[in-house]
Amino acid sequence: MSINACIGQNQNKSTQNLKINMNQQSTKQNQDSIVLGGGCFWCVEAQLKMLKGVDTVVSGYAGGSTQNPTYKEVCTGLTGHAEVIKVVFNQNQINIEKILEAFWQAHDPTQINRQGNDIGTQYRSVIFYQNENQKEIAEKLKEKLIAAKVYESEVVTAIEPLDTFYPAEDYHQNYYEGNTEQPYCRFVITPKIEKFKKIFEEKIK
Numbered sequence: 263m264s265i266n267a268c269i270g271q272n273q274n275k276s277t278q279n280l281k282i283n284m285n286q287q288s289t290k291q292n293q294d295s296i297v298l299g300g301g302c303f304w305c306v307e308a309q310l311k312m313l314k315g316v317d318t319v320v321s322g323y324a325g326g327s328t329q330n331p332t333y334k335e336v337c338t339g340l341t342g343h344a345e346v347i348k349v350v351f352n353q354n355q356i357n358i359e360k361i362l363e364a365f366w367q368a369h370d371p372t373q374i375n376r377q378g379n380d381i382g383t384q385y386r387s388v389i390f391y392q393n394e395n396q397k398e399i400a401e402k403l404k405e406k407l408i409a410a411k412v413y414e415s416e417v418v419t420a421i422e423p424l425d426t427f428y429p430a431e432d433y434h435q436n437y438y439e440g441n442t443e444q445p446y447c448r449f450v451i452t453p454k455i456e457k458f459k460k461i462f463e464e465k466i467k
Contacts, residue, residue: 265450266379266381267304268380292352295348295351296348296392297324297346297389297390298346298365298389299325299346300369301345302380303346303430304321304438304451305377305454306369307321308454309364309455309458311436312458312462313364313462313466315351316356316361319347319349320429321346321429321430322345322428322429323430324424325346327342328342333434344386345385346388346390348427356465358396359403362389362400364458366407366419368454371417372416373418374418378450387418387420390424404419
């Protein structure tokens with residue numbers, strides 16, 4: 263069975279994307295955020311939102327040239343965007359290091375422009391940093407990951423500055439929760455969630 267996230271989705275339920283400047287300071291005290299791409303955003307959203315200290319996770323698009331891209335456009339691979347999630351978290355409960363550790367566990371960072379049957383630049387492994395502190399932490403953790411030889415293949419996660427984050431259409435938000443019986447969710451996302459729960463058992467809400 264070949265199951266691809268971009269195939270067979272209802273793309274007529276799109277809503278207008280809202281442009282978000284991620285460099286703006288959060289209005290909530292002790293809150294921070296980071297934008298991460300690890301393949302299909304349904305997968306990484308479902309996993310990282312389970313962590314204690316994560317307030318919200320928003321699926322969206324970043325890293326491309328087209329303004330206000332739609333899911334259909336991003337799926338062509340021509341806009342340059344990656345499917346990403348914006349993780350908003352409480353720094354008193356979880357730090358960015360733990361967020362990135364979970365991110366690397368939530369997908370395979372050695373696959374270039376793909377995750378399993380999801381193939382294309384929109385599925386690339388990437389960290390979009392918002393400031394120099396995030397960049398430095400991401401680079402150091404990536405170096406440690408490589409030095410530890412956790413993977414036999416090279417870790418290809420890109421570390422790039424964030425320009426603009428575009429929230430995905432409404433029907434993509436919390437997608438797994440509302441579509442657990444959909445084939446992609448059953449055969450791709452659910453196994454990842456079960457593995458993630460075992461690894462981060464003490465940090466799950």
